[in-house]
Amino acid sequence: MKTMFWLELINEANIFPAEKTESLYDELNELLSIFMKARKNTKQSLNKK
Numbered sequence: 001m002k003t004m005f006w007l008e009l010i011n012e013a014n015i016f017p018a019e020k021t022e023s024l025y026d027e028l029n030e031l032l033s034i035f036m037k038a039r040k041n042t043k044q045s046l047n048k049k
Contacts (some may be wrong), residue, residue: 003028 007021007028 004025007024010016011021021038
């Protein structure tokens with residue numbers, strides 16, 4: 001989540017144009033989805049034991 005904070009800060013400070021950070025937001029969201037799914041699956045797997 002720190003990465004999202006920094007991306008938002010960069011956008012709000014107009015350090016880079018929003019077009020340059022847009023793909024980073026997309027990639028961040030994809031990675032967060034993967035990690036959340038992995039965590040959910042791991043918890044389910046551990047609860048079955």
